[in-house]
Amino acid sequence: MSQGPVSQFIDLHYRHFNAAALKDAAEAYSRHLDxxxxxxxTLAGAMSTAELGISLxxxxxxxxxxxxVCTGANLEEDIFNLVAHDxxxxxxxxxxxxxxxxxxxxxxHMNRVTDTCIPEMEAMRRIEDVILKEWMAADAKGERFFPxxxxxxxxxxxxxxxxxxxxxxNSWMIAAKEKNLPMFVPGWEDSTLGNMYAGHCIEGxxxxxxxxxxxxxxxxxxxxxxxxxxxKTSIGFFQIGGGIAGDFPICVxxxxxxxxxxxxxxxxxxxxQISDSTTSYGSYSGAVPNEKITWGKLGEKxxxxxxxxxxxIVAPLIFAKVLGW
Numbered sequence: 274m275s276q277g278p279v280s281q282f283i284d285l286h287y288r289h290f291n292a293a294a295l296k297d298a299a300e301a302y303s304r305h306l307d308x309x310x311x312x313x314x315t316l317a318g319a320m321s322t323a324e325l326g327i328s329l330x331x332x333x334x335x336x337x338x339x340x341x342v343c344t345g346a347n348l349e350e351d352i353f354n355l356v357a358h359d360x361x362x363x364x365x366x367x368x369x370x371x372x373x374x375x376x377x378x379x380x381x382h383m384n385r386v387t388d389t390c391i392p393e394m395e396a397m398r399r400i401e402d403v404i405l406k407e408w409m410a411a412d413a414k415g416e417r418f419f420p421x422x423x424x425x426x427x428x429x430x431x432x433x434x435x436x437x438x439x440x441x442x443n444s445w446m447i448a449a450k451e452k453n454l455p456m457f458v459p460g461w462e463d464s465t466l467g468n469m470y471a472g473h474c475i476e477g478x479x480x481x482x483x484x485x486x487x488x489x490x491x492x493x494x495x496x497x498x499x500x501x502x503x504x505k506t507s508i509g510f511f512q513i514g515g516g517i518a519g520d521f522p523i524c525v526x527x528x529x530x531x532x533x534x535x536x537x538x539x540x541x542x543x544x545x546q547i548s549d550s551t552t553s554y555g556s557y558s559g560a561v562p563n564e565k566i567t568w569g570k571l572g573e574k575x576x577x578x579x580x581x582x583x584x585x586i587v588a589p590l591i592f593a594k595v596l597g598w
């Protein structure tokens with residue numbers, strides 16, 4: 274693959290410390306794919322609000338990502354940005370905000386994520402109006418779908434498509450839908466739409482709370498995907514941040530080995546974590562990869578990389594290197 278200017282810059286300048294770890298991880302990512310492997314990517318934090326979709330969507334389209342595990346927030350915030358981008362507000366001096374300033378943002382229904390405010394009415398309520406119809410329709414028919422499947426359904430809605438405010442090619446959710454990518458969203462209830470869904474169940478708009486399928490079912494679905502796929506090809510694990518988006522999927526291997534006694538299931542074939550968390554006080558996000566060996570999540574020979582930096586800076590650079598930009 275020919276190397277573009279970003280890749281050439283990395284090759285020339287990224288020689289030591291975290292910079293070298295970034296380059297090493299990107300090159301090992303490409304080797305893993307070149308040797309016939311595939312990659313599962315996990316998204317924690319607010320990566321969708323950071324507009325990671327600009328580079329991640331291209332990674333998906335180019336066949337560099339083969340499955341995604343994400344938080345409920347990343348699932349919905351890609352779509353929020355898709356339909357309400359022009360209403361977002363950036364606050365570069367967010368560190369200077371007083372409690373009175375924050376209260377004023379609340380009064381305007383502007384929900385702040387660091388330096389970016391998501392507009393409740395144009396983003397959250399707009400999606401609620403569309404997805405509630407899908408929840409209620411499925412509920413009335415006795416059908417059940419995973420959270421990401423409901424989002425994929427509304428992406429086909431002409432009503433919603435009229436509201437798109439960014440180029441759809443910059444939405445990683447649209448790219449994932451077009452590829453029918455395996456997706457897993459543990460802890461979806463810890464999200465804006467998850468809270469809204471609970472409210473509609475309480476109000477009786479949705480009769481069966483299980484109309485949206487659960488996290489346990491996601492783990493079963495992940496196991497049903499991982500076990501046969503890993504026998505055909507090596508599966509890598511690229512973790513952005515930590516938390517449930519990272520720990521939930523990596524645990525599928527020890528679950529298969531220890532709880533189901535399927536000891537022939539291969540381990541993950543590559544591991545990389547981007548994190549700004551430090552190793553202290555039992556933090557999972559800050560745990561070094563070798564700790565995962567003791568839990569049966571990784572092997573002693575698994576290629577392992579940790580880049581201790583800001584994922585909004587690092588992830589697009591790794592993607593650029595893998596894509597040859």
